Amino acid sequence: MLSSDKIARINELSKKSKSIGLTLEEAKEQTSLRKEYLETFRSSMKNTIENVTVIDPEGNDVTPEKVKAIKEKKFLN
Structure with a gap:
């Protein structure tokens, strides 16, 4: 996860970009x-998706x- 300082800096630069x-x-x-933020986000999302199991209403695994x-x-590695 990106540090809160870096996220605050992203927001600060965005506001400044829009104003002056x-x-x-x-x-x-x-x-x-922004590049670092996107890389971190994508990595986190990929990890989440790769570890999800989808179960339908009948209880069947439909991953x-x-x-x-x-x-x-x-698992094999």
């Missing part, structure tokens, strides 16, 4: 922080085969 604009250094920092294969691969 950013310097070149600030724009580069904003791009870098997609692709997810089951990923789980098996992780």
Whole structure:
């Protein structure tokens, strides 16, 4: 997870961008922080999806085969 300081900085730069604009250094920092945030988010989401089991109302496991294969691969390693 991204630190709260970095998230606060992302928000600060976003507000400044909308109000008075950013310097070149600030724009580069904003791009870098956003990239880091997205990488962290995607990694977390991927981990969540790969560890989910889908059960239908009748109690049957209807987890997609692709997810089951990923789980098996992780279990074997």
